[in-house]
Amino acid sequence: MLEDILGSIFSAGTFNQMLRSATPVALAALGGAMTEHAGIMNIGMDGMILMGAFFGVLGSYLFGSAAAGVAMVLAMGVVVGLFFALFVVKFRSDEFIIGTALNTLALGLTSFLSRSIFGTAGTKGNPALPTVHIPGLDSIPFLGQVLNDNSLFVYLTWALVLVMWLFVYKTPYGFWLRASGEKPETLRTAGIAPEKMKWLASILCGLFCGLAGAHLSLGQLQGTFAENMANSRGYIAFACVIFSKANPVMAFVAALMFGFFDAIGLRLQDYISSDLTNTIPYIITVVMMVYVVVRSQRRKRRAGGRLTRKQA
Amino acid sequence: MDEIAVRFEHISMAFPGVLANDDVSLDIKKGEVFALVGENGAGKSTLMNVLYGINTPTDGRVFIKGREMTDFDPKTAISMGVGMVHQHFMLVPSFTVAQNIVLSREPRKGKVFFDNAAAQRKTRELVEEYGLEVDPAEPVEELSVGLQQRVEILKTLYRGAEILILDEPTAVLTPQETDELFAVIRRVVREKGMTVIIITHKLYEVMAISDRVGVMRKGALVGVRNTSDVDERTLASMMVGRPMLYDELEKTGAPGDVMIQVQNLTVRDNRGLTAVDGLSLSVRAGEVLGIAAIEGNGQSELIEAITGMRKIESGHVTICGQDATGLSPGAIRDLGLAHVPEDRLATGLSRDATVTDNLLTGKQRRPEFNRFRFHQRTSTIERYARELYEKFDIRGAGTDVTVGSMSGGNMQKVVIAREFSFDSPVLIVAQPTRGVDVGAIEFIHSRIIARRNAGCAILLCSADLDEVFRLSDRIVTLYEGKITGEYTGPYSKQEIGLGMTGARHDGKEAAS
Numbered sequence: 001m002l003e004d005i006l007g008s009i010f011s012a013g014t015f016n017q018m019l020r021s022a023t024p025v026a027l028a029a030l031g032g033a034m035t036e037h038a039g040i041m042n043i044g045m046d047g048m049i050l051m052g053a054f055f056g057v058l059g060s061y062l063f064g065s066a067a068a069g070v071a072m073v074l075a076m077g078v079v080v081g082l083f084f085a086l087f088v089v090k091f092r093s094d095e096f097i098i099g100t101a102l103n104t105l106a107l108g109l110t111s112f113l114s115r116s117i118f119g120t121a122g123t124k125g126n127p128a129l130p131t132v133h134i135p136g137l138d139s140i141p142f143l144g145q146v147l148n149d150n151s152l153f154v155y156l157t158w159a160l161v162l163v164m165w166l167f168v169y170k171t172p173y174g175f176w177l178r179a180s181g182e183k184p185e186t187l188r189t190a191g192i193a194p195e196k197m198k199w200l201a202s203i204l205c206g207l208f209c210g211l212a213g214a215h216l217s218l219g220q221l222q223g224t225f226a227e228n229m230a231n232s233r234g235y236i237a238f239a240c241v242i243f244s245k246a247n248p249v250m251a252f253v254a255a256l257m258f259g260f261f262d263a264i265g266l267r268l269q270d271y272i273s274s275d276l277t278n279t280i281p282y283i284i285t286v287v288m289m290v291y292v293v294v295r296s297q298r299r300k301r302r303a304g305g306r307l308t309r310k311q312a
Numbered sequence: 313m314d315e316i317a318v319r320f321e322h323i324s325m326a327f328p329g330v331l332a333n334d335d336v337s338l339d340i341k342k343g344e345v346f347a348l349v350g351e352n353g354a355g356k357s358t359l360m361n362v363l364y365g366i367n368t369p370t371d372g373r374v375f376i377k378g379r380e381m382t383d384f385d386p387k388t389a390i391s392m393g394v395g396m397v398h399q400h401f402m403l404v405p406s407f408t409v410a411q412n413i414v415l416s417r418e419p420r421k422g423k424v425f426f427d428n429a430a431a432q433r434k435t436r437e438l439v440e441e442y443g444l445e446v447d448p449a450e451p452v453e454e455l456s457v458g459l460q461q462r463v464e465i466l467k468t469l470y471r472g473a474e475i476l477i478l479d480e481p482t483a484v485l486t487p488q489e490t491d492e493l494f495a496v497i498r499r500v501v502r503e504k505g506m507t508v509i510i511i512t513h514k515l516y517e518v519m520a521i522s523d524r525v526g527v528m529r530k531g532a533l534v535g536v537r538n539t540s541d542v543d544e545r546t547l548a549s550m551m552v553g554r555p556m557l558y559d560e561l562e563k564t565g566a567p568g569d570v571m572i573q574v575q576n577l578t579v580r581d582n583r584g585l586t587a588v589d590g591l592s593l594s595v596r597a598g599e600v601l602g603i604a605a606i607e608g609n610g611q612s613e614l615i616e617a618i619t620g621m622r623k624i625e626s627g628h629v630t631i632c633g634q635d636a637t638g639l640s641p642g643a644i645r646d647l648g649l650a651h652v653p654e655d656r657l658a659t660g661l662s663r664d665a666t667v668t669d670n671l672l673t674g675k676q677r678r679p680e681f682n683r684f685r686f687h688q689r690t691s692t693i694e695r696y697a698r699e700l701y702e703k704f705d706i707r708g709a710g711t712d713v714t715v716g717s718m719s720g721g722n723m724q725k726v727v728i729a730r731e732f733s734f735d736s737p738v739l740i741v742a743q744p745t746r747g748v749d750v751g752a753i754e755f756i757h758s759r760i761i762a763r764r765n766a767g768c769a770i771l772l773c774s775a776d777l778d779e780v781f782r783l784s785d786r787i788v789t790l791y792e793g794k795i796t797g798e799y800t801g802p803y804s805k806q807e808i809g810l811g812m813t814g815a816r817h818d819g820k821e822a823a824s
Binding site for chain 2: 166170171172174175176178179182183185186187188189190191192
């Protein structure tokens, strides 16, 4: 019995499932990392993902191609990002309220539009994103099974993680972005408006969350939209952002961790009630947050022990 | 040498409800150190923010090296050679020195990537050229305030500044750091031909460093003088618009019994580290004991411990001969202590309550204001509040407005009025004049000395060393939670400065 369970947990299937579950969370977390660096507490990612999921299917349904769906998602992502920045950056509204409003709005709007356009039965089987087969990878045992034949966005995510890491830590724009969140006035007196970086971060966040949604509806579910299909992944992504201190690579690792426990949960459904197994990723999230708190307190204590330097 | 670096022509700057600059015309010569002085709110910073492009003037024109400034934004100002070191440093704490210095003008690799090696190299070149020693790879958050200021100056130099504006640069520095800063200023002026504009309210610094001085009052420039032609007293009078009696405060009476006794006190800070380390001190009736320390050396925690706002780890506090260790703030006040806290907004006042309510705080239960310990006697309270309001020269829109709507100086007077009117035998005063203008400082100082002369034991803690010197009968220096020296007048700034940075005074041990 135990061997069965362990065998099923540490199978190639689990790790493949881990990648698939982690991808939307990782994409959204990349977006969240941008707003986090710009000093915006963004809890509206869940809504942004949901919008992406819906408009991806809508584009695919209307134009009969997944590429058109993705194009629509990108356009939508920019609009959502602009909308968010308009209130948070321009009007300086409370970001918590705007994030919540965005989530509620997205839930209502996508459900309404879905029913109006697709009817109560919803829509499925629209043109979906392709899976990518890498020839030769199959010959590697285990790893080949895990890494090969995934949906396009799984691979795109890896590339984006690297690109965004370079952007944040290796380009001047990344420095400006971080300065805009950490000490906006410093950036202003250096001659760059911090608001610009905040607008940029919001738009990037809209784009990434949109892609996360597109992966859910056009990738994982092969062109299907279901109401509230973001299913709190935006919040998990937010947890990943906090856990990783908005470092794209670490956020990806955190998302993988989430994905791993999500996959285990699915495996354990054969043995334990699914209501219980579904809670596993969320319990892990809570554990992650506890770790964050402990870490920051320990750091505070250490920082206090370190004396500032004397005059040279 | 009489080339004009900056020319202000009829600059006016209106903010909603205030005319911050009123028709200011001023020429600043190339290669001079120009000091700009004035009370808080006189418009000095506003004028300099115009020059740095942060404020767009409502009226008037600015010329930099003969070229008119058309766009008012920092980018333009920087490109025209203006650099500014703000009062609150404009540095990103998590970035390194080099990264802060090159921010917005980063050296790049392959057009898109930040070239960290080049940033450090350029920083090192500047460090060597100007002799401002600092490690380019060190994160700014780990530097002392004095070094952070160096980074700020280096930043303006990196951006090619020829006109350097320093906004109250010495407010956060120790006397030694101030001397070093002045040496740097002299060097850049003499060797690099830079023009330096320094905003300050410390008049002896004006005398020490500047060639010329401009005095502002209520938004207008009231006079420009050669520094050699004026003295501190003249400048003070110009600043407040009436003859200033910056006289010695008259101290009378002899010290009486010990009223505040602190023995082997150990207190931890918010991070759980020892902030006050086995400290002992005592203050007698009719005496002001001043604490001189650089921020973060335990003075705040010491005062919080004495007043019951912070847990005492070990040791004893005695107020008026009674043990006050571990008592609540209210119980300690009942022993005869009044306290002007260092942060008036955090612990000194209720921002949203009226002036009357704030003045009454702590006295609500007194029978004259209260019937049956339940019902407030409104008219008596209002009369009392108005009395204090006038007695302490609070200037505002009356006693019914919220304290939050008042200026910092008047808020501080509300705190002073409330605490001093307890007529308590013990008074703890922290930062009594932080952010308060010259006229009000004079008033507050005279009140403190009046309390002293009336036999009150006063423990004074202030970041303003001049204030500590002026008011104290004795001074102790505090460093990392320990007393490093005890001094009686006449005080030497250098000696006390050394004590504040940890050097022991005359071999006198703090533990004794």
